Amino acid sequence: MLVALHAAGIRPDVITFADTGGEKPETIKHLDLMNTVLREWGWPLIDVCRKIPLASTGYADLYGNCLANETLPSLAFGMKSCSIKWKAAIQDQFLKGAKSGPNARLPHPLWISTRAANERIVKLIGYDCGPADLRRSKAPKRPDDDFDYVYPLQLVRWTRRDCVKAITWALGADMVPIKSACFFCPASKQWELYWLAANHPELLERALVLERNALTGRHSRFDEVEFGATWEELVRGADRFPSTSTTVGLGRSFAWNQWARVNDVVDDDFRVRRGEADRARFAMMSDTLRDHDNALDSRTPGIPIVVIPAAEQMDLAL
Incomplete structure (x- = not known):
């Protein structure tokens, strides 16, 4: 998604990544590699968001949470509360702030400025044009949500394999990351x-x-x-x-x-x-x-030529 935005000349104000504490080492290393690229572009660096549980729980991450409660991640039961609790909510708090508890923090300056101007923050989500991500992007949002959502990879019609090609072309094959997921994720193949x-x-x-x-x-x-x-x-x-x-x-x-x-x-x-x-x-x-559309597959050079209409660029820039 960052490669697509850079190609379109659209610079985000904030880039966040939620670390559940269960990410694979390659993913954590990739954050440092991407920060090097972002410095070269003159873009904001990645803000890593991590939930801090109450000290009384005795655990520090999602793995410890499951171990202490003798349960599996909620995705194993067809639910998504682990993602909401350990990823979405903590990134929302990074922007909106939190008044109390171990995750207490002041609102981000972007949140303050947009509220003062009676504007809304647009969240850009990296869902691609594959069937699974298309379903995710169509899921109804809460009517009281404080954000608007745009899916740049779907606007340019990139599947995951297109993304692999785009990263290879723009940054090199060594910069194609593995899929970000907990090492104990129930969605693992x-x-x-x-x-x-x-x-x-x-x-x-x-x-x-x-x-x-x-x-x-x-x-x-x-x-x-x-x-x-x-x-x-x-x-x-x-x-x-x-x-x-x-x-x-x-x-x-x-x-x-x-x-x-x-x-x-x-x-x-x-x-x-x-x-x-x-x-x-x-x-x-x-x-x-391994399937052909996974990031660890062959990384042939070349990038799909995709023209982003001016109107869609304006939507992204809002």
Whole structure:
């Protein structure tokens, strides 16, 4: 999105990124790389927003929140409260300020100036032109929302693969980032689990611990009576779960622990295999299963020639 805005000559006033505490190391590193680019452009640097929980909770991030409450991220149950709480709300507070609590802060000068002028801040969201993001952008907004929303990548009709090409052309192939997501995100695909096993086995192990903690904990939705065995027994001994509408793991319809066992990603103690041959196999499986529109795919040069109509440029600039 920043590449598209720069090509159109549209400079944002504020750039924010919400860090849940569970981002992959490559994503955090990419923030520094992008700040170098932004300095060269003379643009504002990225403001990293991070929720600070009450000290009494005993945790500092989303992973700790799930672990302490013996539950999975809400996306595992088809909800989005983790994203709202740890991403959207904290970025709103960065602009609007907060009067009390550990996240207390003064309103951003942009918020103050726009309110004084009886104007509204326009949030530019990086939803692309793929089917999933098109659905997200059409979701109804709250009628009392304090912001207006524009989706620049959809205005220029870029799919994710177009975005990969655009970043490669404008900044170089090394600047194409991996998808920003928690290492324990329930939306992860199996190629991403293999990628995690190959590159960050310690993070995959933490995700497996989180899943076992939740599905054997006090809030587990797994019905032992219905399935004739405990969740852990099925993970260790069965090749698959019985057909069920019950959330059975981080994969919603499958358990990451069972996936790891069946595919020989872990040993009997659910420790990720770290041998050179194992990690090479995981990397190969990740490459084999990855879709063509993922940022880790081939980064061929060239950028789609897309003309942004003047009227749409004006909409973006508001």
